[in-house]
Amino acid sequence: MLAVFACDPAQSRGRRFAQPPAPTRTEYQRDRDRIVHCTAFRRLVYKTQVFLNHEGDLFRTRLTHSLEVAQLGRSIARSLRLNEDLVEAIALAHDLGHTPFGHAGQEALNDCMAEFGGFEHNLQSLRVVDQLEQRYPQFDGLNLTFETREGILKHCSRSHAEQLELNEPGGVGQRFLVHGQPSLEAQLCNLADEIAYNAHDIDDGVRSGLITLEQLQEVPLFDDFRRQTLAEYPHLLDQVQGRRLLYETIRRMLSAQVLDVIEASTVAIEDAQPQSVSAVRQMAPLLKFGEDMRLKSQRLKQFLLHQLYRHPRVLHTTGQAKQVVRSLFQAYRANPQEMQGGYSARSDAVRGALQEASSPERVVADYIAGMTDRFAGREHERLMNLKLLVG
Numbered sequence: 001m002l003a004v005f006a007c008d009p010a011q012s013r014g015r016r017f018a019q020p021p022a023p024t025r026t027e028y029q030r031d032r033d034r035i036v037h038c039t040a041f042r043r044l045v046y047k048t049q050v051f052l053n054h055e056g057d058l059f060r061t062r063l064t065h066s067l068e069v070a071q072l073g074r075s076i077a078r079s080l081r082l083n084e085d086l087v088e089a090i091a092l093a094h095d096l097g098h099t100p101f102g103h104a105g106q107e108a109l110n111d112c113m114a115e116f117g118g119f120e121h122n123l124q125s126l127r128v129v130d131q132l133e134q135r136y137p138q139f140d141g142l143n144l145t146f147e148t149r150e151g152i153l154k155h156c157s158r159s160h161a162e163q164l165e166l167n168e169p170g171g172v173g174q175r176f177l178v179h180g181q182p183s184l185e186a187q188l189c190n191l192a193d194e195i196a197y198n199a200h201d202i203d204d205g206v207r208s209g210l211i212t213l214e215q216l217q218e219v220p221l222f223d224d225f226r227r228q229t230l231a232e233y234p235h236l237l238d239q240v241q242g243r244r245l246l247y248e249t250i251r252r253m254l255s256a257q258v259l260d261v262i263e264a265s266t267v268a269i270e271d272a273q274p275q276s277v278s279a280v281r282q283m284a285p286l287l288k289f290g291e292d293m294r295l296k297s298q299r300l301k302q303f304l305l306h307q308l309y310r311h312p313r314v315l316h317t318t319g320q321a322k323q324v325v326r327s328l329f330q331a332y333r334a335n336p337q338e339m340q341g342g343y344s345a346r347s348d349a350v351r352g353a354l355q356e357a358s359s360p361e362r363v364v365a366d367y368i369a370g371m372t373d374r375f376a377g378r379e380h381e382r383l384m385n386l387k388l389l390v391g
């Protein structure tokens with residue numbers, strides 16, 4: 001059933017530590033299962049997507065977001081005859097490296113790490129599955145296949161790619177140096193990510209009261225389907241039914257984007273005729289929106305940026321979140337023994353190390369990045385005697 005340009009687990013470029021095949025599962029199923037069972041995956045449930053965890057129980061978290069990305073990704077993968085298991089593995093792992101408090105946490109940690117190699121959440125997701133998860137007797141990390149790791153490392157700066165290339169020649173860092181593309185499964189996860197957050201941030205934004213259905217009328221991708229829905233179900237204009245109008249509009253938006261990706265990508269694949277995954281890696285991106293949908297999606301992103309992500313109430317909480325991360329960084333750096341779970345010992349072990357990837361500061365960054373929102377909040381209260389981020 002797989003297309004010639006799909007990733008075939010039997011042709012995988014393999015794992016860093018060779019292991020015998022599993023009796024009943026393919027290599028990508030096995031990757032997915034390792035991800036679902038790892039500690040970092042369970043922490044996603046208490047990590048912020050846009051709204052901080054304490055703000056409400058119904059908002060998306062990194063975990064529900066990742067599940068939505070996996071759902072959208074799998075459904076597109078099946079239509080395009082791509083490898084669904086690989087898509088699912090990448091989607092479930094793609095946000096494992098996120099700090100607490102969403103992008104605010106990542107920005108603050110990147111600032112703290114400015115002199116020590118910076119902090120990138122995509123690279124951190126790879127660090128989680130390559131090193132930080134410690135649950136197997138023979139190796140650090142989850143020892144995932146090349147293809148899953150390739151998909152997890154969505155972006156990477158040139159300097160970090162060079163570092164990766166030194167440790168793993170011809171590995172997952174290489175494509176950022178030679179301007180190659182990843183597999184179609186990885187390309188698909190990037191698009192599914194975008195489709196998922198555009199839709200659920202509208203839902204969460206309206207739920208929070210920070211954006212309104214009236215404001216959304218300036219967004220064509222949303223408003224076209226809102227009108228279409230109302231034409232069919234005029235009774236949804238009623239206030240009491242407003243939620244159903246929102247849900248139906250979002251449902252139609254999602255379907256339209258999924259169909260658009262399938263159609264536009266089918267055309268691109270037919271034009272390019274890739275005969276293998278290696279051919280795909282050398283071509284321009286083939287998984288894409290059609291031009292019209294790309295522009296509409298861009299408009300929606302702009303809207304969410306200005307009206308939601310930069311809303312004064314969001315900025316107020318993210319300002320506090322940054323303060324929490326900065327204070328924690330300084331506190332652990334000064335007193336590494338305050339870190340639990342072996343991090344304090346790791347910090348002792350690397351004292352004096354010169355490599356950015358194994359400096360005492362990197363240990364602190366790994367520790368903070370692994371925290372859930374509420375653990376970070378509690379640690380801040382314990383170490384600073386100051387309670388921030390209460391709803």
Ligand code: MG
Nearest residue numbers: 065094095193
């Ligand atoms: Mg994501």
